[in-house]
Amino acid sequence: MTSPARALWDAPAASPPPPRRVWRDWVIVAALPPLIVIEAALRADVPWRWLWAVVLVGLVPTLLWRRIRPFTMLAISFAVGSTVGFVAGGDPQLITTAYFLILVYAVMRWGSGRAMLGGAALVVVGTLVSLLFSAPTFGDVVGGIAVAATTMTLGVAFRQRAAARARELDRVRLVEREQLARDLHDTVAHHVSAIAIQAQAGSTVAESDPVAAAEALRIIEGEASRTLDEMRSMVGVLRRADAAELAPTPGIADIRRLARLGGSPPIDVRIGGDPDAVPPAVGAALFRIAQEAVTNARRHARDASRLDVRVRVDAAGVRVDVVDDGAPAASAAPGFGLTGMAERAAVLGGTCTAGPAPDGRGWAVTVVLPSSGWSR
Incomplete structure (x- = not known):
């Protein structure tokens, strides 16, 4: 086989994998049998209409397995339909037979490369077989081929x-992990530098000033503890070798800078509690989440007159709320910005939720990072 053909033949099933069943499957399976029976009762001109009705109703359950066994379900329907057509001496003329196109779509949407090629072959064979049992007009042939080709094209598209969206989401996650890795470098490097400086100072004054040496050891102990907490909070984060150069990162107190941004709506930032109690890596993540939430609000909020950013630090952890008073929205599609914010929060053991504000006015983004997740 040529290289493109071999690549298609060896292609795996669709990724991400499909759900086994969703509620729409049960609706379709429940609605089709009555429709088939009604059509058979009304169309007395169709030969063998009750035989075809029984066959079509019997094949409806194949729709329930079309995602996990797409080619098998299509092959079963094709084999049964061809056999009955051979016995009856013609193709089914019931309009409800069109639900077979769902199986054709499923092969192209969810099947492996072999399943896709096999499904296309079955469609071609089915078209040729239909020409043997009947004498369709040229328009019927062209229309049937066009419908089948369109269905397969939609499945592939x-x-x-x-697949493209899944790759983009993976890229976003990788970028977030790289940023967290840069945060790890900055914070740990800061603490390690402080440890090295205090160790040099302590060794210099160890003999002449034991009190100063003991103070240096105390500082070293504190810096080492904070470094260990930082490393534990960032464990599992990976970073590519060709990542961007390292740069200082903002902290939780820098969220106040968002209030100085120009444009509309105006931003009001309030920070409660002790921001210094939040580890630098956590503060950097919160700053970027708040920054992204503010950017999204300014970009998407309709008729908003103000944007409130509230940060609360306490013994349980830290909570950030970004709320606008724009026109209410029922829902929003999960974009890459929301995905990135949720990814940051999840890495640090917290949650990030976005949705209509509790009072029904505007949109709210809420981030909660429990202190138990800072050093896990």
């Missing part, structure tokens, strides 16, 4: 779209 949605498959590629889902």
